[in-house]
Amino acid sequence: xxxxxxxxxxxxxxxxxxxxxxxxxxxxxxxxxxxxxxxxxxxxxxxxxxxxxxxxxxxxxxxxxxxxxxxxxxxxxxxxxxxxxxxxxxxxxxxxxxxxxxxxxxxxxxxxxxxxxxxxxxxxxxxxxxx
Numbered sequence: 765x766x767x768x769x770x771x772x773x774x775x776x777x778x779x780x781x782x783x784x785x786x787x788x789x790x791x792x793x794x795x796x797x798x799x800x801x802x803x804x805x806x807x808x809x810x811x812x813x814x815x816x817x818x819x820x821x822x823x824x825x826x827x828x829x830x831x832x833x834x835x836x837x838x839x840x841x842x843x844x845x846x847x848x849x850x851x852x853x854x855x856x857x858x859x860x861x862x863x864x865x866x867x868x869x870x871x872x873x874x875x876x877x878x879x880x881x882x883x884x885x886x887x888x889x890x891x892x893x894x895x
Contacts, residue, residue, distance in 0.1 A: 782819070783804055783807070785859065786803065786807065786854075786855070786859060789858070789859055790803065802847055802851065803854060806847060806848045806851035807819075807851050810830055810851070810852060813830055813833065814826060814830070827852055827856075831848065831849060
């Protein structure tokens, strides 16, 4: 199932948009309403920053560029940058990982390592290893 960027559920026979798939995944994982709205807001900003490119076309360097944009130009706090990073990480590592695994692709660990390295080099914080 290929996700588009549009919001909303799409009707019968329509592919759900990226944000609808995100909402469904977060609800399935018992995330509360607050992280759901926070992740959606950060990912919407991330998508708009790189429009018209789809997030699947972006790489680790693009994520780093976006995080640096939030730090240098928008002057967000470390906590806000951490939220943005976790939203992007969820998109690439959790959401795209499950799809990649279903399609038989196992290259997703490369995304995770690259995101973690870029985050550490951007913020100076150490990201805990995921299991």
